[in-house]
Amino acid sequence: MEKSKIWTNETFKGVELLSASYTKFEFTKHWHEELAIGVIEEGAEGLYYRGKNLVIPKHHIVAINPSEVHTGFAGSPSGWRYRMFYFNLEELNNQFANRDIPIDPIIDSPIIYDEYLFKILLQLHMSLEESSFKLTKESLFTLSIETLFKQYGGAKKETIHTICTKSSYLARDFIQDNFEYNPSLSELETISNCSKFQLIKSFKAIFGITPHQYLLLTKVKHAKSLLSKGLSCVETSLACGFYDQSHFTRNFKKAYGISPSNYLNRIS
Missing domain, CATH: 2.60.120.10 (Jelly Rolls)
Structure with a gap:
């Protein structure tokens, strides 16, 4: 075809x-x-x-x-x-x-x-x-x-990337405090005073996952907590800053192996 x-x-x-x-x-x-x-x-x-x-x-x-x-x-x-x-x-x-x-x-x-x-x-x-x-x-x-x-590339260049420990913790805390409005990598670069690539590498070295994976994990964990308190899937999706229901469902299921609606039904 x-x-x-x-x-x-x-x-x-x-x-x-x-x-x-x-x-x-x-x-x-x-x-x-x-x-x-x-x-x-x-x-x-x-x-x-x-x-x-x-x-x-x-x-x-x-x-x-x-x-x-x-x-x-x-x-x-x-x-x-x-x-x-x-x-x-x-x-x-x-x-x-x-x-x-x-x-x-x-x-x-x-x-x-x-x-x-x-x-x-x-x-x-x-x-x-x-x-x-x-x-x-x-x-x-x-x-x-x-x-x-x-x-x-034709212009290869070796660069030594140091571990930005303080910057990684600053980025992590910023994500935790602002996960609902979806911080960008440019914002994390600014608040951490560490280049984008260095920050990604350092963050993963320290926490085991990249900043964007940490953002998703923070969102779905918060979503699970809201669902357990009785909020609907729509309310939870909006509160956690997902783009739409399919985006919420896809990422929740990746983390927990079950859709948010099925999870809500099981705890109701």
Whole structure:
């Protein structure tokens, strides 16, 4: 089945997103002004790139540098399902200026196998399609860009990241005190006086989870407490600052293995 969806998300300027599934469709020769980074979810994508036919299998990352002529076609009988980012490099440079991240348009290889990078790119793409907190989107975006360019970019740069203990505790306390209105990563950076990437790494080293995971855990724990006091699912969702009922239900079930409505019925 041939299907595709393309969109932008207001959280980040200069990023276009594509989610598609193709079986027989083939792209003609073309190029992008942007850096194209994608994750292959199912099947395999065939790619004619730099004079060679390549196959990018499931759970691999495809990287196409700006202005490079290429095609795209099914690399397996079942075709391929994938998600693509098209990054405007000027906007990326603006967002990561003075962050010690060497934004460079050249990615070393068109095929990358990196389980960690694949996972966070996939989570980022999905967060820009579904209802997600700004802290979640910003954290995944920062981690993805940092890992991509420092590990696979043409301008690799080694950076030593120290553990920001005090900053991590400041960020944790701020999340606890303000979880209802969904603090952003930029706010945490300001109050903790620690760069976004350093804060994420330090926070996880100290508490075992990232700031956006801590925010979700704080919300669902508070939600469980409110439900046990007799508040309805709608009242609880609003009180905890979830975007909508589906967002609340999805995250509550991930934490407790049961939907909030079923939990409410069991304790009633």
